[in-house]
Structures are given as C-alpha cells and as structure tokens.
Amino acid sequence: MHIFCDESGNTGSDLLNKEQPLFSLASTCLDADVAAGLVGPLLCRGQTEAKYSKLKSSVSGQKTLIEFFMSPELSSLTGKVLLADKRSPEPPLMRYLLGLANGLHRYITRI
Numbered sequence: 544m545h546i547f548c549d550e551s552g553n554t555g556s557d558l559l560n561k562e563q564p565l566f567s568l569a570s571t572c573l574d575a576d577v578a579a580g581l582v583g584p585l586l587c588r589g590q591t592e593a594k595y596s597k598l599k600s601s602v603s604g605q606k607t608l609i610e611f612f613m614s615p616e617l618s619s620l621t622g623k624v625l626l627a628d629k630r631s632p633e634p635p636l637m638r639y640l641l642g643l644a645n646g647l648h649r650y651i652t653r654i
Contacts, residue, residue, distance in 0.1 A: 545572070545573065545574070545575050545578065546570055546571070546572050547570060547571050547573070547578060548568065548569070548570045549568075549569055549570075550566070550567065550568045550569075551566070551567045553566060554629075559629070559630070560629075563629070564628060564629055564630055565626065565627065565628055565629065566626075566627045566629055567624060567625065567626045567627070568624070568625040569622065569623070569624045569625075570622065570623050571617070571621055571622045571623075572621055572622075573616065573621055577616055581611060581614055581616060581617070584607050584610070584611070585598060585607055585608070585611060595608070
C-alpha cells in the first residue's frame, strides 16, 4: 500500500490570504496499481498530475471526474480529507497549518 497526499489552498505562511480562505488536505491509501488506474483517465498527454481546474472546464472532463469520484475503490476506508477555514482563531489549527506551510507535509506519509 502507498499513501498519496495532496493539498489545495496552500498559501504558505500567508494564512490570511483573502483569495484562499480554505485549506484542504486529502490522502488515499491504495495499492500503487489501483491508484494509477484511477488517475490515468484524469491525465492529459504529458501531465504527471491531474488538474481539477482543467478537467472541470469540459464536458468530457466533468464526466471523467464523476466516474473517478464514483469509483468503488474510493471510500471512507481508503481516503481521508481535512478541511480547514484559515480564518479560524483556534491556535492548534493555526500551528498545524503553519507546520504544513513549513514542510510538515513531507512527514505526513510517515505516520
């Protein structure tokens, strides 16, 4: 099994960036071949990472996204999501987000 992580809304230590008030971190724990099979249809030629911003702008991309999210391989057992409002005054959340901004994400997969 491999753990794959990705984030969205990472503005580094600029936690009050008004353009990106939310931060999300998602992870999956899947066999590498299963993960490659799921991601493959999302990639355009030459891409190594699927980009939602590109996929959402076409009907075929939207259909591909729906098929991806409906996959039985993705479940609450194989995937986790953290969603944080960066405007939150909660100190633990702020420390966590600052840690991510300073490279903590490199260590999450070792947990």
